[in-house]
Amino acid sequence: MSHAIRADKFLLDADRTTWHDETLWFVREKRDRAVYGVPEFQELRELASGIKNHTLSRLDLYLQEFEAAAQANGVHVHWAADAAEHNAIILDITRKAGATRIVKSKSMLTEECHLNPYLMQHGIEVVDTDLGERIIQFRDEPPSHIVLPAIHLKKEDVGDTFHTHLGTTKGESDPQRLTEAARQHLRAKFIAGEVAISGVNFAIAETGAVVVCTNEGNADLGVNLARVHIAAMGIEKIIPRLSDLGVFTRLLARSATGQPVTTYTSHFAKPAPGKEMHIVIVDNGRTQQLGRPDFRASLKCIRCGACMNTCPVYRRSGGHSYDFTVPGPIGAILSPNIDMKKHASLPFASTLCGSCTDVCPVKIDIHTQLYKWRQVLGEANEIPASKKWSMKFMGRVLASTRVYGLGGQFARKALRLLPHGLTHAPSMNAWAVARELPEAPKQSFREWYAKQPAAQPAPSQTSA
Amino acid sequence: MSTTSRERILAAAKANKPAELPLPTVPDFGGEATVERFTTVLAGIGGTVVRMGGPEELEATLQQLFPEARHVASPLFRGTVPVDRETPTSILAEIDLAVLPGEIGVAENGCVWLPEANMLHRALPTITQHLALVLDQRRIVATMHQAYAQLPDTGGYGKFVAGPSKTADIEQSLVIGAHGARSLVVLLY
Amino acid sequence: MKVALFVPCYIDQFYPQVGIATLQLLEKLGVQAHFPAQQTCCGQPLANSGCERDALPIYKHFVETFSDYDYVVAPSGSCVYHVRKHFDKLDQTADVQHVRSAAYDLIDFISTVLKVDALPGAFPHKVGLHLSCHGQRGLHQANESEMTPVRDGQLSRLLRSLDGIELTQLNRNDECCGFGGTFCVSEAGISARMGQDRVADHVRNGTQVLTGSDMSCLMHLEGIVRRAKLPIKVMHAAEILNGVVA
Incomplete structure (x- = not known):
């Protein structure tokens, strides 16, 4: 199923589409205000991009430096080539700890690896503790946004879900009271948690520490109450120095939500005495993406979600229309690396307006990569055959002046002469479902020009 | 086998990485390191600054701000609950107020650096219902660059705390008091 | 200054008045633009659909059509952007490089090349x-x-x-x-x-x-x-x- 088909389903509820668009635009506007307030913001983007580019160019070395530093801190370091190995490692650590209850803070990587269902199949209770993640976990839905996982839901939906799962009053939809109910419910889970899983925003090669940024405090609470902390990170989370965090912490929250910084920027380097800390370093297609020169810059991503908030397509089609863990523009350039056939329509789910590129805090050339993925997909025959052959035909027509002129005359004449009902039939013409076709003029520009006196003398052929 | 995966990942990263690119130098961007800026920004993210004449006014100030706090933990004075790193979760979960010394304040975003050594227990700053951080106003810097420049290292655990715990996960409505402290006050002297 | 007018295919066919207005406006600003009749399209519709390879003959035709001009002006920033950015797929001969840098959106041309940023006239709407x-x-x-x-x-x-x-x-x-x-x-x-x-x-x-x-x-x-x-x-x-x- 293509993005367009899933988007059309989302669009059926026009009011909800308006609400979704406006809610995310509100986040984009908060981001703008935060960005305008930092005079050096564009310079910071350039620095962040440079630091990430440098890191990718020495990635194997920084990974080893990080591993050695983490091990010196008393941390167990694990390596997972793919999602299956990542999941197996985490299950193994959990079992060795004799634990059955896991509290988890937000980690897109564990979503990508489908860790929760795997652990539950093996008899482990996993509780997502980020409020948005908990909401969608109750509903058995994937996140629709990487920073705002439940942004596709209205407060009434959350109220219904909490009524079912937490026993809140039926019809209660006040965000304050619903959040309080979740706080009470999750406090009990934190207190009972044996193993805490967290994601990683940044992994510092020189210190071996991982940095986790949250607003709710759920990572800190989970990790510091449990006996075992497992931090799961993609290989691209590495940054060289502690001081580089000055750049990234100034960019991340401003880009994500318009906050000057996340409430908690927590540095985990060593386990508390008597406790365990593990770091699982995951590839899962990332080294392959590193080997694609046109697309490796996608690995600079710090998962702020700004490209989603600004994307006019995402805001009107919802995160689920992408059918990939990371939706939106960045998801559309990450997903074909994972499964080109399945995600073939995503690079086309864009007007290439370029707003994603311009909000990206690490300057990923997102819209250029979308364009380039289209070429890769075209070459691999992963675009609809009708499109492919009509483009081939167009290529021949437009490379020849004569054929082009005749085709244009014919089309305009047809538009003028055929009845509106036929030229605008939705089944024949996707344009005309919501739009009128242009009124076809009797004469093209070139036909007009040919009759002008200026048309006659061609310029002298001396080179310019 | 993870040993194999380790070698495979490192070999692939080495083979697929681009030619080496330079590591940029990050300048100190300067900026405004004032109490006023810190106070305004912290208020904007749901926290509060209370000025004190000096650290000796701490207990009187707390008495005024938190007259109802019964379970109070602090390394700065004799609280009602003694906390150390062995304190069981059940005791921590009852704490109303933790009063901890902060090390560095950042004017651009209202955050305060809190190292493990100042926390009594790693979970205390988040599990407490209310958090008060005591900060010498001379330790306010302008930006995160300057804050990191002042940190020799981040120890076993440490964090920047910017205001109270919050969430906007329901319809982007801001709610203060998600999982961590419901309020945050910085006591500046 | 030899200036060519590029009239994108859909303007040629559906909005001839825009091409005419462009030509006349340039003339009023002292520029006699010429419309090379062999022009067709910049190739963007194909390339944006993932068929860049099929667009290469169009790119070449575009370069051949316009390489003798100092400027190529079009009432469409999108086509110009495509020429400037995506004609990198061609061998970068002197002609290709010239055409890429000579392509201008009409308004950009008026502002940057002609250095006009105000016009006399009224439009009370x-x-x-x-x-x-x-x-x-x-x-x-x-x-x-x-x-x-x-x-x-x-x-x-x-x-x-x-x-x-x-x-x-x-x-x-x-x-x-x-x-x-x-x-x-x-x-x-x-x-x-x-x-x-x-x-x-x-x-x-x-x-x-x-x-x-x-x-x-x-x-x-x-x-x-x-x-x-x-x-x-x-x-x-x-x-x-x-x-x-x-």
Whole structure:
């Protein structure tokens, strides 16, 4: 199923589409205000991009430096080539700890690896503790946004879900009271948690520490109450120095939500005495993406979600229309690396307006990569055959002046002469479902020009 | 086998990485390191600054701000609950107020650096219902660059705390008091 | 100065008056532009659909057509952006490099090359300016809201110089209209919704005449305006400027 088909389903509820668009635009506007307030913001983007580019160019070395530093801190370091190995490692650590209850803070990587269902199949209770993640976990839905996982839901939906799962009053939809109910419910889970899983925003090669940024405090609470902390990170989370965090912490929250910084920027380097800390370093297609020169810059991503908030397509089609863990523009350039056939329509789910590129805090050339993925997909025959052959035909027509002129005359004449009902039939013409076709003029520009006196003398052929 | 995966990942990263690119130098961007800026920004993210004449006014100030706090933990004075790193979760979960010394304040975003050594227990700053951080106003810097420049290292655990715990996960409505402290006050002297 | 006029295929076929206005406006500004009759298209529709390889003969034809001119001017920033950015796929001969740097959007040409940022004339209407993404974000013809709150640009400066004109203050100054080339049919639902939202912003804020410097976006927006029978007139900026300058 293509993005367009899933988007059309989302669009059926026009009011909800308006609400979704406006809610995310509100986040984009908060981001703008935060960005305008930092005079050096564009310079910071350039620095962040440079630091990430440098890191990718020495990635194997920084990974080893990080591993050695983490091990010196008393941390167990694990390596997972793919999602299956990542999941197996985490299950193994959990079992060795004799634990059955896991509290988890937000980690897109564990979503990508489908860790929760795997652990539950093996008899482990996993509780997502980020409020948005908990909401969608109750509903058995994937996140629709990487920073705002439940942004596709209205407060009434959350109220219904909490009524079912937490026993809140039926019809209660006040965000304050619903959040309080979740706080009470999750406090009990934190207190009972044996193993805490967290994601990683940044992994510092020189210190071996991982940095986790949250607003709710759920990572800190989970990790510091449990006996075992497992931090799961993609290989691209590495940054060289502690001081580089000055750049990234100034960019991340401003880009994500318009906050000057996340409430908690927590540095985990060593386990508390008597406790365990593990770091699982995951590839899962990332080294392959590193080997694609046109697309490796996608690995600079710090998962702020700004490209989603600004994307006019995402805001009107919802995160689920992408059918990939990371939706939106960045998801559309990450997903074909994972499964080109399945995600073939995503690079086309864009007007290439370029707003994603311009909000990206690490300057990923997102819209250029979308364009380039289209070429890769075209070459691999992963675009609809009708499109492919009509483009081939167009290529021949437009490379020849004569054929082009005749085709244009014919089309305009047809538009003028055929009845509106036929030229605008939705089944024949996707344009005309919501739009009128242009009124076809009797004469093209070139036909007009040919009759002008200026048309006659061609310029002298001396080179310019 | 993870040993194999380790070698495979490192070999692939080495083979697929681009030619080496330079590591940029990050300048100190300067900026405004004032109490006023810190106070305004912290208020904007749901926290509060209370000025004190000096650290000796701490207990009187707390008495005024938190007259109802019964379970109070602090390394700065004799609280009602003694906390150390062995304190069981059940005791921590009852704490109303933790009063901890902060090390560095950042004017651009209202955050305060809190190292493990100042926390009594790693979970205390988040599990407490209310958090008060005591900060010498001379330790306010302008930006995160300057804050990191002042940190020799981040120890076993440490964090920047910017205001109270919050969430906007329901319809982007801001709610203060998600999982961590419901309020945050910085006591500046 | 030898200037060629490039009239993109859809303008040639559907909006000849825009080509005519462009030619006449340039003439009034002292530039005698020539229209090489063998021109066809820049190849963007194919390339944006993932068929860049099939577009290469079109690129070559474009370069052959225009390599003898000092400037190639088009009333469409999108085509110009495509030539400048994506003709990198051709061998970078001197001709290819020349044509890539010689391609100018009409308004960019007027502002940057002719250094004209004010015109004598009156246009006493409330005008809504649609900033096309490829001109704005691609060719940097206007400030971007992603970077700065200052709403300024080449075309808004030219329009503001006209007597009696009032520019509409939009809620979203530079959101994409949803045309997107073949996107407008491959993602027809989202495309239409984006266009409707863009038009609604103009309606809400009182636009009488909707203009811009890229006819492709305007074709899409006009289709929406006409379907909804809204009292908004859609005109390419060349038509407005040519109409007011004596």
